[in-house]
Amino acid sequence: MKSIDVCISPDLLHLYKLEEKIVVVVDILRATSCMTTAFANGVQSIIPVASLEECMEYKNKGFLAAAEREGKTAEGFDLGNSPFSYMDSSFKGKTIVVTTTNGTLAITKSRAATLVMIGSFLNKTAIIKYLAKQERHVLVLCSGWRGSFNMEDTLFAGSLVSGLEGVYRHESDSALMAKRIYESARYNMMQYLEDSTHFKRLARLNNYKDIEFCLTEDLYDILIAEKDGALVKL
Amino acid sequence: MKSIDVCISPDLLHLYKLEEKIVVVVDILRATSCMTTAFANGVQSIIPVASLEECMEYKNKGFLAAAEREGKTAEGFDLGNSPFSYMDSSFKGKTIVVTTTNGTLAITKSRAATLVMIGSFLNKTAIIKYLAKQERHVLVLCSGWRGSFNMEDTLFAGSLVSGLEGVYRHESDSALMAKRIYESARYNMMQYLEDSTHFKRLARLNNYKDIEFCLTEDLYDILIAEKDGALVKL
Numbered sequence: 245m246k247s248i249d250v251c252i253s254p255d256l257l258h259l260y261k262l263e264e265k266i267v268v269v270v271d272i273l274r275a276t277s278c279m280t281t282a283f284a285n286g287v288q289s290i291i292p293v294a295s296l297e298e299c300m301e302y303k304n305k306g307f308l309a310a311a312e313r314e315g316k317t318a319e320g321f322d323l324g325n326s327p328f329s330y331m332d333s334s335f336k337g338k339t340i341v342v343t344t345t346n347g348t349l350a351i352t353k354s355r356a357a358t359l360v361m362i363g364s365f366l367n368k369t370a371i372i373k374y375l376a377k378q379e380r381h382v383l384v385l386c387s388g389w390r391g392s393f394n395m396e397d398t399l400f401a402g403s404l405v406s407g408l409e410g411v412y413r414h415e416s417d418s419a420l421m422a423k424r425i426y427e428s429a430r431y432n433m434m435q436y437l438e439d440s441t442h443f444k445r446l447a448r449l450n451n452y453k454d455i456e457f458c459l460t461e462d463l464y465d466i467l468i469a470e471k472d473g474a475l476v477k478l
Numbered sequence: 479m480k481s482i483d484v485c486i487s488p489d490l491l492h493l494y495k496l497e498e499k500i501v502v503v504v505d506i507l508r509a510t511s512c513m514t515t516a517f518a519n520g521v522q523s524i525i526p527v528a529s530l531e532e533c534m535e536y537k538n539k540g541f542l543a544a545a546e547r548e549g550k551t552a553e554g555f556d557l558g559n560s561p562f563s564y565m566d567s568s569f570k571g572k573t574i575v576v577t578t579t580n581g582t583l584a585i586t587k588s589r590a591a592t593l594v595m596i597g598s599f600l601n602k603t604a605i606i607k608y609l610a611k612q613e614r615h616v617l618v619l620c621s622g623w624r625g626s627f628n629m630e631d632t633l634f635a636g637s638l639v640s641g642l643e644g645v646y647r648h649e650s651d652s653a654l655m656a657k658r659i660y661e662s663a664r665y666n667m668m669q670y671l672e673d674s675t676h677f678k679r680l681a682r683l684n685n686y687k688d689i690e691f692c693l694t695e696d697l698y699d700i701l702i703a704e705k706d707g708a709l710v711k712l
Contacts, residue, residue: 252486252627253490255489255490255492255493256487256489256490256625256626256627258489258625259489259624259625259626389651390493391490391492391493392490392493392650392651392652393486393490393650393651393652393655394651395651395654395655398651398655415675416626416627416675417623417626417627417628417629417674417675417676418626418627420629420673420674421627421629421632421655421659424659424662425655425658425659428658428662439654440651440654441649441650441651442651
């Protein structure tokens with residue numbers, strides 16, 4: 245049987261083999277939720293870059309560029325990391341270049357995989373249905389916060405382990421833990437996350453509505469994957 | 479207020495400052511449970527070493543030497559990693575040299591801390607009472623399995639976070655997760671761990687009684703800490 249595993253931090257990625265696998269990169273608050281929202285609203289492609297400098301170079305060439313650091317829009321950029329800012333009809337058909345504190349780094353670190361997908365609660369069931377039909381092992385990579393474990397990404401990883409139970413076997417303790425915390429939190433995720441660090445960080449910055457939106461399950465029936473360095477609809 | 483944090487793998491230790499802190503090293507199945515049992519049964523000191531070679535050197539000099547790799551007693555050694563083998567009255571007053579797959583490495587990695595303690599369920603409340611009176615920040619370091627997250631060490635870490643609530647603040651998501659899984663598992667830890675990897679690994683090797691023993695809370699009222707490279711009773 246195919247297997248699913250969960251890597252709870254990019255700093256533990258050296259423990260996993262990526263070759264021949266599907267990697268689902270997760271940064272619930274808010275990079276991968278934003279990306280999903282952007283594609284659902286007609287964006288054509290997203291180029292994830294690791295550094296602010298790289299992002300600025302693209303901006304200077306005329307690209308739409310989004311940059312977030314420490315939960316805020318980085319200086320010199322118009323677009324940040326709120327999903328609502330991607331609900332702009334003028335972005336239809338456009339390419340956006342994005343850099344974020346954690347999420348884009350996790351994407352660039354995953355390139356040895358056969359397929360890199362972007363995961364969020366917003367398109368959770370679409371991903372589960374897609375993965376159920378694949379023949380490869382799956383690794384869910386939580387972006388975390390500067391290398392540390394975070395709750396919301398692990399909850400999402402657990403929702404995939406839980407949703408694929410019986411189709412994918414899971415053997416690691418991280419997958420088991422993720423599944424268990426998701427199953428105890430699923431009907432009350434806002435409350436479950438209230439004490440978590442990034443929730444509090446964003447709530448201080450008045451991003452409460454963003455959090456609520458990013459925890460909404462199955463708003464969009466789309467799939468996003470990396471192709472030749474850019475993210476596109478699958 | 480003093481803070482308590484949880485590092486879920488030695489491979490994430492670079493994210494934490496150890497200076498000025500008390501580090502509690504945990505390897506529930508079974509290194510730190512064995513060490514606690516050894517001291518409770520009169521052992522004078524334990525020298526943790528990282529490699530089999532180092533351990534053999536000590537053995538050749540006449541020391542009692544215990545070595546475990548992959549859950550089994552390593553070749554050439556008499557003592558392994560079962561707590562029952564440390565209930566030997568002939569060990570009274572002796573020094574034992576120990577190397578294990580994960581636990582001893584976590585100890586040697588923690589030496590920048592002000593105080594390195596050894597934690598197990600067997601002396602959980604003794605540790606909680608001791609820490610409650612200290613004025614330093616605490617980091618619980620889970621030994622994990624070859625760098626990976628493991629359930630039993632994190633459960634124990636959560637039992638300290640839970641037991642010190644109100645005395646130590648906790649802010650990280652790993653501490654919060656550890657506390658939550660402990661609080662949902664505490665009255666049924668054997669069952670909670672049944673699906674975990676190391677439980678299954680040890681159960682295959684017929685170490686079911688060891689596991690049960692290692693999950694027993696508060697059997698011993700002792701404290702163990704590192705002093706000049708050796709573990710001794712505090």
